[in-house]
Amino acid sequence: MQAAVPRESATGERRVALTPDVLPRLTAAGVDVLVETGAGAAALFPDTSFEAKGAHIAPDARSAFERADVVCKVQPPTVGEAQALRPGSAVVSFLQPGSDLELVKVLAERRISAFSLDLLPRISRAQSMDALSSQATVSGYRAALVAAMRLPRFFPLFMTAAGTVPPAKVLVLGAGVAGLQAIATARRLGAVVRAYDVRPAAREEVKSLGAAFVELDLEAQEGQGGYAREQSEDFLDRQRALIAKEVAAADAVITTAAIPGRRAPVLVTAEMVHAMPPGGIVVDLAAESGGNCELSKPGEEVQVGDVVVYGALNMPSSMPMHASFLYSRNIAELLGVLAKDGAFAPDFGDEIVAGTCVTHDGEVLHTPTRDLLAGTAA
Numbered sequence: 001m002q003a004a005v006p007r008e009s010a011t012g013e014r015r016v017a018l019t020p021d022v023l024p025r026l027t028a029a030g031v032d033v034l035v036e037t038g039a040g041a042a043a044l045f046p047d048t049s050f051e052a053k054g055a056h057i058a059p060d061a062r063s064a065f066e067r068a069d070v071v072c073k074v075q076p077p078t079v080g081e082a083q084a085l086r087p088g089s090a091v092v093s094f095l096q097p098g099s100d101l102e103l104v105k106v107l108a109e110r111r112i113s114a115f116s117l118d119l120l121p122r123i124s125r126a127q128s129m130d131a132l133s134s135q136a137t138v139s140g141y142r143a144a145l146v147a148a149m150r151l152p153r154f155f156p157l158f159m160t161a162a163g164t165v166p167p168a169k170v171l172v173l174g175a176g177v178a179g180l181q182a183i184a185t186a187r188r189l190g191a192v193v194r195a196y197d198v199r200p201a202a203r204e205e206v207k208s209l210g211a212a213f214v215e216l217d218l219e220a221q222e223g224q225g226g227y228a229r230e231q232s233e234d235f236l237d238r239q240r241a242l243i244a245k246e247v248a249a250a251d252a253v254i255t256t257a258a259i260p261g262r263r264a265p266v267l268v269t270a271e272m273v274h275a276m277p278p279g280g281i282v283v284d285l286a287a288e289s290g291g292n293c294e295l296s297k298p299g300e301e302v303q304v305g306d307v308v309v310y311g312a313l314n315m316p317s318s319m320p321m322h323a324s325f326l327y328s329r330n331i332a333e334l335l336g337v338l339a340k341d342g343a344f345a346p347d348f349g350d351e352i353v354a355g356t357c358v359t360h361d362g363e364v365l366h367t368p369t370r371d372l373l374a375g376t377a378a
Contacts, residue, residue, distance in 0.1 A: 001031050001344050003335065004068030006061040007039040010075040012313070014042035014320035017072035017093070019328040023053035026332060030342020032056070034064050043320035065089075069344045072331050074324075082106040090344060092334060094118050094131065097358045097369040101376060104369055107359045113346065114358040115338070117330065118260060119366065121355040129333040129352070132260075133177045134326035139315035140181025140256065143283045144170075147252040148189055150308055152279040156190020167192045171246050172211070173267050173292060174256035175202035178285055182254045183211045194246065198239075198257075216242045236265055243267065248275040255292035256285045268293040270304070278306035287311030 003026065005018045016039050018026075023033055033055040037047055047057050058064035065071060065084050073093035077085070082103055085091060087110050095116030097104050107114045117131040127133075148155050151168060158165040170186045172179050175197035183206060186193050193211035197203075206213045216239065247253055247268055253276070258264050264286035273282060273295055284296040291311060295302055299313035316323035337353060338346045346353045348360075357365050364370040 001069045001339050001342055002034060002067055003031050003070045003072055004034045004036070004058070004064040005039050005055075005072050006036045006064055006081070008042075008074055009061075009078060009081065012317060013075050014317045015074045015324045015327060016040040016043045016045060016320075017074050017324075017327065017331055019043070019045055019324050020049045020053040020055070021325070022328050022332040023050070023055055026335065027054050029336060029339065031335060031339060034058050034067060036061050036064050040324070043324040045321075045324070070335065070338065072335075074327060076100060076103060079103055079106050082110065082112065085110060085112050087111050089113070090115065090338070090346075092117070092331060092338075095358055097366055098372055101369070101373055104359060104364060104373065108362055108364050111362045113360045115334070115353075115356045116358050116366075117334070117356065119356045119358070121351050123351065126352050129330050129337075131327055131330040134330055135316040135323060136177040136256075137181050137326070138319050138323045139285050139312070140178035140183075140254075141185050142315045142318055143178070143254045143256070143285055143312060144182045144185035144189065146310060146312070147186070147254060147281055147283050148191075150281045150310065151252055153251065154190075155186065168251045169194070169249060170252045170254065171195070171214075171250035172254045172256065173197075173243070174258070174286075175199075175206050176256060176258075179254070179256040180205055180209065182256065182285075183209045186252075186254075187211060191252070194250070196243065196246070214243070214246055236267075240267065240269060240272075244269075244272050244275070247272040251277055251280055253280070253282045253293075254285065255282065257292050258286045258289055263290040264292050266290075266292060266294050270295050273304045273307050273309060276307045280307040282307065282309045283312060284310065285312050285315065288313060 035050045035055045036058050071091045076095045090113035092115045155168045157167040168191045170191040170193045172182050172195040175195050187210045195206045195211050196214035203213045282293050284291050284293045286292045287296040287298045295309045296311035298311045302309040348354050
């Protein structure tokens with residue numbers, strides 16, 4: 001099986017889908033890897049590092065696509081890239097099919113088998129392929145660092161001859177993978193951390209990291225697969241009313257609440273931002289999906305009085321070396337499921353294969369996406 005790794009074409013994307021360290025394992029499994037020249041450069045993996053591990057270097061993406069059985073990417077292919085894929089081949093990436101129905105139509109028309117890592121079933125056997133979690137780890141870590149660097153005060157307690165400097169107060173909203181990593185990093189930096197999540201199961205994880213869990217008099221909102229379910233507007237209104245005092249007491253607020261395939265819930269209102277201490281910062285990791293803060297703008301810093309609202313955009317790309325390192329292992333694990341005896345042979349009886357597949361053999365297999373396409377056709 002020939003796997004191709006093109007250079008990412010999305011603006012600002014610095015990650016690469018496969019890194020040199022996984023190539024020997026893939027080669028041993030009968031997978032040859034073809035890398036577009038410069039594909040790993042932004043993540044500090046030069047062509048020579050791929051060649052040293054047995055990869056072949058292609059002069060451009062088109063020549064790589066022509067030979068590939070499976071194309072491995074981070075971001076979804078563009079419509080132009082999809083049209084350049086060899087009919088009958090496959091593509092693996094964060095496809096987010098509901099956000100680009102035109103791309104899905106092109107993939108189906110060209111009989112491309114498309115597998116989306118954001119659709120991976122939340123089962124124990126799939127944990128090693130869980131790219132959402134691996135990249136969320138990067139996002140949470142970077143969010144805490146951004147907060148620490150933008151805050152005009154120390155994170156840790158300092159006792160000096162000139163006086164005692166109290167620690168910063170950090171509030172983390174959402175205690176999934178990104179939230180827990182933000183908590184852990186802020187705690188390592190010495191901040192006093194409080195955290196809230198609508199899922200009661202998160203309480204012990206938060207406490208195990210040395211943070212205080214914010215208890216609100218609200219019903220649990222646990223959904224399938226360990227995610228929070230989408231909340232009603234009534235619940236969100238009550239939640240915002242209760243959490244306002246927590247936001248007002250925090251020097252830094254890191255928001256991570258997102259629901260796959262849905263708009264992020266608004267947790268922090270403009271009024272709450274105005275009530276924060278001077279010099280405060282909100283780092284919104286959900287800015288790409290609408291934002292947990294109503295003042296967020298993706299990729300921008302918004303000055304609100306003396307408070308900064310940072311709408312984080314593609315945080316994993318800001319640490320491309322290790323983000324690629326983790327993502328590459330997720331891809332390699334999934335390729336191991338999609339291949340058999342060195343050939344591309346997906347078993348659609350496998351929950352992982354069936355769950356991640358969007359298009360195959362000219363059909364849209366992912367039901368929610370198929371329903372969306374049917375709606376646009378009507």
